[in-house]
Amino acid sequence: MAGRGGLPAATVRRVVGAVLAGERAAADMSVTFVGRDRMRAMNRAWKGHDRPTDVLSFQLGGPRPAGDVYVCPWVAAREARARGVPAREELVRLVVHGTLHALGWDHPEGDGRERAPMWRRQERYVRRLVPSAARRAS
Secondary structure (H helix, E strand, O other): OOOOOOOOHHHHHHHHHHHHHHOOOOOEEEEEEOOHHHHHHHHHHHHOOOOOOOEEEEEEOOOOOEEEEEEOHHHHHHHHHHHOOOHHHHHHHHHHHHHHHHOOOOOOOHHHHHHOHHHHHHHHHHHHHOHHHHHHHO
16 A cells, blocks of 8 residues: 555555545545656556656446555655645645545546535545644635
8 A cells, every 4th residue: 555655554544544434435445656657657558648647546346346546656746846735745635536536526627626526525635634734724
């Protein structure tokens, strides 16, 4: 669940668990932290974009809901600097974001992304899970 500059496994379990509990969902989730080259290759293969991205999420079929989430700490660090937030907060945000996608949530691309219901829901989880995010939002 952790590695490659990501979050400790216990933190990932806590974040995913909080989202699953909040969504009243039972699902098997896998979270993997990958380097920028692997993320670039995955983004090219699955989305057709030849660049690394911050998070990719996949819903998996089966008798019980499941999902795979891939997070790139290298892109997360860039995003964190651009947003003026700690890298750890951005990594939590991406684990929440990917988990919500794996549960079926979606958002538009572009300008409406941060106004979408999924984004607002994501930020509520981040504020609960990262106390400093809640203080900044006030």
